[in-house]
Amino acid sequence: MSLVYSTDVGRIKKDKPEEQRPKGDGIVRIQRETKGRKGKGVCLVSGFDLNDSELKLVAAELKKICGCGGSVKDGKIEIQGDNRDKIKAHLEKKNYKVKLAGG
DSSP states (O other): OOOOEETTTEEOSOOOOOOOOOOOOSEEEEEEEOTTTTTOOEEEEEOOOOOHHHHHHHHHHHHHHHTSOEEEETTEEEEESSOHHHHHHHHHHTTOEEEEOOO
């Protein structure tokens, strides 16, 4: 059994360090993926040099623009459906360098 709380110092549990993602090359890549999704397509948007809270804000904007759902997983934004053109146009307005990747 390990000590969890002490009256002297409070919580003993150590804070988890924030995950450090490798820095990208400054290019945001948008690709369409259906693998492992029962034929339903999603757009994966990757290459942002942002932390998780900023990434969630960008994902919320993209979901609003496309009018569909999505999520943030492993530093990538997943937007449901094939909305690559809308996503690309919106990100280019925000001065990101964007490339369409994959098929």
